[in-house]
Amino acid sequence: MEGISLEHFLIVGLLVFALGLYTVLTRKNAIGILMGVELILNAANINYIAFARYGGASIDGQVFAIFVIMLAAAEAAIGLAIVLGIYQNFDSIDVEATDSLRY
Amino acid sequence: MEITTVSYLRWIPLLPLLGAAVNGLGGSVIQKRFGKNAISAIAVTPVVLAFLIAVRGFLQLKGLDPEHRFLLDDVWRWIDIGTLKADVAFWLDPLSCVMILVITGIGGLIHIYSTGYMHEDEAYWRFFAYLNLFTFAMLTLVLGDSLLLMFVGWEGVGLCSFALIGFWWTEQINTTAGNKAFIVNRVGDFGFILGIFLIFWSLDAAGHGSVVFRDIQHHAVSLEGRTIWGLPVVVLATLFFFVGATGKSAQIPLYVWLPDAMQGPTPVSALIHAATMVTAGVYMIARLNFLYAMAPETLAVVAGIGAATAFFAATIGLVQNDIKRVLAYSTVSQLGYMFVAMGVGAYAAGVFHLVTHAFFKACLFLGSGSVIHGMSGEQDMRKMGGLKDKMPTTFWTFLVATLALTGTPLTSGFFSKDEILWKAFSSPYGSATLWIIGVCGAGMTACYMFRQVFMTFFGETRADHHVVHHIHESPGSMTMPLVILAIGSILVGYLGVPEFLGGGNRFEAWLEPVFASGHEMAAHASHEAGLEWTLMLISVAVAATGFLIAYVLYYRHAASPDAIAEVAGGVPYRVLYNKYYVDELYWAVFIRGTLLLSRILAWFDGAIVDGIVNGVASLTVAISWLDGLFDNRVIDGLVNLLADFTYNVGSRMRRMQTGNINAYLYVIVGTVTLVLLARLF
């Protein structure tokens, strides 16, 4: 499509990544942090697909993107299981409450 | 000089050594098992055998030409370093032949005497072991062919003398006497050693270094004119040797040990301090006569000291009360005569007197031993008297020996002493002064000897009651040697009858080859027969006067001895009785001086040396304290610092573990960013 170049997609991916990073760094809610991680993963996926399309007419990018999605799912499952475990033990999902390993 | 090599001479000293070894090592066992007779057999046999071998040597020498009468028995190589070569080799020439006959002959008789005299003693085997050892040492001294081997014998006799004087060592007075003998001898030996060194070095510098007598004689001329520290070498060396002689032969100033040596058993006094050891000094000068002939100054010293000693000792002998002390001072005096002879170049006369003196002095000592034995140990003459009838053999032999000692005409002592007095007057080295001193000494000799005879044998018995009952004549083993020696005292003299009396003076002729160089000098002496007769008669008259004085005072008891003692306020008597306080002088000067020196050195050692050592120790302690300080403060400080640093850093670093996930994520992001930035730029 004319007018839309690789860079546009990359910029989108960049912005999503930045926002995801911001989320990860600032959120106190454990699930909020996980959502930030999902944003980062999606940003990476956008990059993969964009390069698959514009960078060599190769299908590898999409295959990788599938993998990423799959692993994101796995990771989300585990992460949320952990959050539930934390919730059972600490009675809160505030990450500032889980500082038992503090000096 | 033609030397004949033989191989039997070594047995002469060796046999007594074997006897000493057997008795010394196994004596106590043998004595217990087999009794004292076995010990006697082991001890006497070697000496008798040695005598027989000596006779054989004598006969062999006699068979040779007078110029070639030299036998050499080279046993083994002892020292061979550079130019110093000394073998264990025995040298028989007329001089040493005379000596060994005297030593083994009279020594043998004394050994036999001792079997009787020491019969009651439990340490019988030890006595004979020492006696044999002494005989071995004396024979080595006389037969040694080099200065070094002679010195071995020289030291050996000194050692055995010490051992025998202090034989009854449980009494301190005996051991003290032994110590005195050894130490005073040592002083003399020091001079002897210096003499050996000087001779060897000087000869070595001249290219003929040797200590063997015949070599020294051969090269003696190379020493003429050599000086060391401004003094002629020969004079210095002969003086050093003479110092050794004064020690061994009890001359002024080293005579002080001989009277004290009477603490030993009487056979010891007879053998060692009359017949043999004390004659070693005379023998040494005779052996080195060729050196002394080159040093007239030393000869003058020798003669002077000899004469002074002869006179000096005789004066002390006049007032002694111990029967053996009188004889001891008599020995010192007679040795003085021998040295006078050596000092005027009359070597043969001196050796002749040595031989005759050995006979009659040994007889006198053994006789006194017999008296002491009969008197149950009493030695003070003031407690004796009237023994003439109770101990006849002892008395007659004693009387004969006394006659010989005082120079009664027709006895051996007469010929030998007269020869000396004549030579003292007539030799180019002699003088009238020496003769006068000698004659006065002879007069005093007669006086004190007959005093001794009268006090001991004549008159009423002054002994204690219980002693009187036990007075008895001595057994045959003791009287037989006395008889033999008394006979010898008379007969031996006839070997040396001088020409002016008609004899051939065979003794002097016999010794001629040895003293050839010495006699060259003496040949310049005068030979007026008339003068000889006159002087001889004067000396006999003086001796007779001495006899008369003794007769009057001690036989007729014209004046009480106590009254005599009070003459001139008792001072002369006290001075003589206390031996001129010489021993006290030595004690004050030398002994106390040495003790003072040792005290000073001990203080030095304690205060300064120990002070230094302690100071070093304190310093070490101080340094180690400093070290400890350093270790504690600095090193431990460093280690602690390190640990504290680690702890502090750790306690600060652990604050990174906040437990806050966001913080961790910051760190991750931050790090990745930095890495990327680095890669980018």
Added chain:
Amino acid sequence: MPEVSLSVVVFYAFAVLTVGSAAAVAFSSNIVYSAFALMGTLFGVAALYVFLAADFVAAAQVLIYIGGILVLILFAVMLTHRIANIEVSNRSVGRLPAAIVVGGVAGMMGYAVHHTPWPVVASLPDAPSTYAVGNGFLGPYVLPFEFASFVLLSVLIGAIVISRKELKS
């Protein structure tokens, strides 16, 4: 008026949707709002995949991400509902330092994107990509594919193990 293609407009619309929803996720203080904004983001991304002729991936995105992960997140949100105030259930702290860091990273990456001469080559044909993706999975990437199944199995077991309640005995 310059000729603007329709696709460009649609692209920008979807791009705005994506980024805006992401912003909502980042800045909202209500957890439920964030969750639903996440859904918007995921839809937008799926649309962008369609633009990039990755139809299979788009479908997978919608099915798995929205249908699976998002639902999971919502479950988790509901299960942990004992939060005092649902309105302020998603606070954020340390905004300024994060903003600086993020700004820095984004700036740097933007610079990289802009200044790198991307080699643009012929693009993929606009054709269904399912066939090619399937070939890829069973061809060159069969090992990761099989491995992934293991991963999922282990995740399954792990999630159960982690989240079961401890028996209080």
